[in-house]
Structures are given as structure tokens and as C-alpha cells.
Amino acid sequence: MRNWKLTLAYDGTAFAGWQVQPGLRTIQGELHAAIERILGREWHPVPLPQGSGRTDAGVHALGQVASVALAAPIPGENLHRALNRTLPPAIRILAIEPVAADFHARHSAIAKTYEYRIFRGSLCSPFLAPYANHCTWKLNLDALHQAAAQVVGEHDFTSLAATDADLAARLESDAEQVAPSNIRTIFSSNWSELPDDLLVYRVRGNGFLHHMVRNLVGTMLDIARGQFPAGSMAAILQARSRSAAGPTAPARGLFLHSVEYPRELPQGLDNRSNAD
């Protein structure tokens, strides 16, 4: 039995999110089916690959991580090549490496980084549309930067958590057998203006609640266009109520950028850590 860590990128446009669902095309389902197909019947059943977290329908990934323990004695290089030949072009395995038996893509993660892209020009190219939120409001960028800064640190993010309590409870239940907490720590949170009318938000934290990044972006945009007063993000968090915050920004602008694990694991994270 060998435990594998897979790093993958995907265009989420055509998928019903990460998590396997009967009758729907999902990333986890495609990955699982590809592994079963590659290994053949003698190694069935293959366990479901576990992701660092679920991404919703339409959300993309530049560096999602999954783990799966396989009994088949297949060399990593062969598995890597075979997966990219078997998976649809919208899902690519970027790296594959053997890891300790206790490595779990979700439980072992110590930090995650998300990016959210906004296009501010008047006409959004058809080739950008699936990967950005087209936002033509006039935005107060000072208020936007201030709102991003106000979420850094340890906070109760109840105001920015999905309100579907059953769903939230189910999503939390795998991760923690203790009562779910809405407290998370944000290490960095900032907006950058890029060429071609792009505005990109990058947030790195020790964990994220369901819909948290999209609710955060939707709320920051509402602050930047004057729906909430500038500087009100702190009060919105303190309210600990979803109704105190703004709307959920569309899935298509969101990218899971990367997932980090402790240095003990053979992962060469130095470059990524320095980049923050």
C-alpha cells in the first residue's frame, strides 16, 4: 500500500464541483474513474481520492491537492503519465509524489491560498468570461484595500459562511469530529491591479468556510461601490450574521491557487512560501 499526493489544475466550468455526486460530472469522480481504469479490475475497488477541500461548481484550481492510498505497485511516473492520458484535458495532474501513510490532503493542510479575478473593462472577452467576474461598477479602491486588510488575523467568520446549515455541517463533519467552529486565521489578504483591466484578490489562510472567499469578495465589492460604508468590514465580521454581509460573488472568478503542508513532508514548498 502506497500513499500518493497528487497536485492538480482544473477548469471548473464544465464540472459540478469537486465532490463526487451520482449522475454528475465532478473532478473527484473523474479522477477516481481514471485511476480505476488505469489500474484495472484486479485492483478494484480503489478508494476515493480525498481533496484538500471541495470546490463548488464553476470554481477553478491552479494547485488543488488530493491524496489516495493505492495497493497497486505502479511507479509514480507511470501513474502520472497514464492519468494525464486518461483524464479530460480540463483536468491535469501537475505532480505526483509518494507521501507518508498518515498524509491526508485535507487534514494535513496548514494553509490554503485562493485567488479571485475581476474584469473591470467595458467589454469582457469571451475567452476571459469563464475565468473572471465582469464588474462594471465604479469601485473605491482605497475602500477595497482597507476591507481586505481588515480580515487579516484570527476572526469568527460566521458573517461570511454559507447559510445552508445542513450543508455547512455536512461539509465540516469530515474534517472535525468536534463541534464545528467558524474561527479561521487569515495570513494575508490583498488586491492587485493588473494590466488589461484585471483586479485580482489573493487570500491565504489556515482554512476557509464554505463560500467564505466568494462571500468575502461579494462583501468587499459592495463596500467598494458604496453599498456599505468604507471601513465597515470589521463591524460586518463582528456581527457574526450572514445577513450583515454582502452577496456571494460568482463561482467563475474563483481559483484555488495552492495548498501548503508542513515542511517535514517531501514537497519542496520553499518557493511557494517565499512568494507570499
Added chain:
Amino acid sequence: MRNWKLTLAYDGTAFAGWQVQPGLRTIQGELHAAIERILGREWHPVPLPQGSGRTDAGVHALGQVASVALAAPIPGENLHRALNRTLPPAIRILAIEPVAADFHARHSAIAKTYEYRIFRGSLCSPFLAPYANHCTWKLNLDALHQAAAQVVGEHDFTSLAATDADLAARLESDAEQVAPSNIRTIFSSNWSELPDDLLVYRVRGNGFLHHMVRNLVGTMLDIARGQFPAGSMAAILQARSRSAAGPTAPARGLFLHSVEYPRELPQGLDNRSNAD
């Protein structure tokens, strides 16, 4: 009655090509439905917008041109805004302008430019896959450049025309009531190496047969990887037989870049002409 010229870009991935077809999502069909919806029942029926040419399923456009004569007295700016609000984000109207009554997007065109993108790296990003042909063969670039140069000028392109005779006849029938000819003139034809392992072919000519650019690219790639001798493109054209040439390259790498019209028309083509 006012005649309109529309310039549009589209991501062809999710469409069954340009031409309207019962039960299928096509660019022409979406555009027609959007115009009818905007103008309302009192102006029905609206004629089908005519494209400069049909693009196949999966082929993209950066600057397709369509013409349509409308009886409704709607200002161009309003029609432009309303179309981009009504059309799916995968289709964008870049420009709209009133033109002479005898302007026809197809019959009036004097030149067209296509681009074909090839990705040569080992791992093709999921975000590039719908817009490039992933080609991992070792390519002889000298042979590739030579093949591109050999198609410049007036030639009988029967070797590179779609073999489906009925389809070809049907496609030609709108354009010419005379017997269809496979003679076309290519003004420029060249490959460029771009950063990030991209290889881009650009071809400009007075017209293109069905599948001609994709058959040309498939044949040039076969020459560059040694399936045909270097320098054999001239002989392949002279054979005037589809079986003398290589395969049809996949639709996803192909972009209709632009369509040119005579200068008499109010279109400001100077920039585009200089760029060639």
C-alpha cells in the same frame, strides 16, 4: 430598412459552429434569437444575420463579421449594448456600424485571416486546452516554415478541401452560382514561435475552402514531423487530391482572426492592413 455590419468574437467550444441548425446551439442561431428578442414581436420576422463564412464546431473567432438588414429604427449604440446584454458571455459584439445596402459580410469580403495555435510543452494547462492543439511531436521548424511559404500565391487547393462533396457543394452554393472553383490566393502564410511553448500559424487569403486551414495545418505538421519529405507541400498541392495531403487538425486550435472589406466602406481598416 438599415443594413448593419457586426464584428463579433466568440469562444466556439460550446457551440455547434456558426450556421443555424435545428436543435443545436450555434452562433448564428444565438445572434438571430438575440436580435429578435431585442426588437420584439412587432419587428418579426428578422432575417438571419449572414456571416463572412461558416466556422465549424469548436472553432473560435476574434473578428467574425456578420451583416443583417433591419427594418426597426434602433440606434446602433443601443443595439450594441442590448446585444451584449442578451447574448451569452461566450459571444461578444465588438463593433456595430451602419453600412451601404449592398454590403454583405460574405460577398463583400476581400480577405480573411485565420490563426492556428499549437502548444508544444509537455503539459497543456486546462485553461489553454480548448484554444490550442497540444502537439508533442518533435518538429522540424525549417520544414514547417518552408511548407508555409509554399502555399503563398494562387493555387488550386483541392488537396486541402473537405472531401465531403455534398457538404462542400452546399457550402459553396450561397457564394457562387457558377461552378465552384477550388482556386484561392494566399497573400501571407507564416509560423511564429511565441513564449510559453506556443507556435502560431497565421494565414491571410482572398478566401478559404471548407476545412482548408485545418487540412493545411495538419499537412504542415506531418511535413514537420517527417511523415512527408521536407519541401513536399508544392507537390501535395499539385496532386489536386485530398488523399495526397495530411489529416485535418483539431478545430479547437483555429481562430477566425479578421475579415477585410474594400476601403470605400466606412470601416477604418488601415490599422489592420498595416499589421499584415
